[in-house]
Amino acid sequence: MQLKTINKLCCPFDKQDLTLQVLTKDLDQNVIEGILTCNTCSRKYPIVYGVPIMAPDEYRQIQLEQPIVEKWKLEYDLVDVKLLPEG
Numbered sequence: 001m002q003l004k005t006i007n008k009l010c011c012p013f014d015k016q017d018l019t020l021q022v023l024t025k026d027l028d029q030n031v032i033e034g035i036l037t038c039n040t041c042s043r044k045y046p047i048v049y050g051v052p053i054m055a056p057d058e059y060r061q062i063q064l065e066q067p068i069v070e071k072w073k074l075e076y077d078l079v080d081v082k083l084l085p086e087g
């Protein structure tokens with residue numbers, strides 16, 4: 001997915017802006033792996049194989065998303081990969 005497209009995305013929970021952390025890009029500068037973080041509610045949305053996994057809480061499959069970000073955590077030395085905010 002291209003940066004200019006990603007920049008148009010907003011958080012499905014509160015429609016606020018997201019901050020993109022790019023982990024891998026392809027030769028055309030498309031983001032292949034990354035994490036979008038909501039500046040307001042701190043929810044995180046992974047980009048997997050170029051596709052942002054963005055859904056409201058009730059449709060998220062955290063049990064599928066979490067292993068992906070746990071792998072990235074080791075691979076890219078990330079500190080905080082909690083997908084949903086505390087409480």
Ligand SMILES: [Zn+2]
Pocket residue numbers: 011012013014015016038039040041042043
């Ligand atoms: Zn949010």
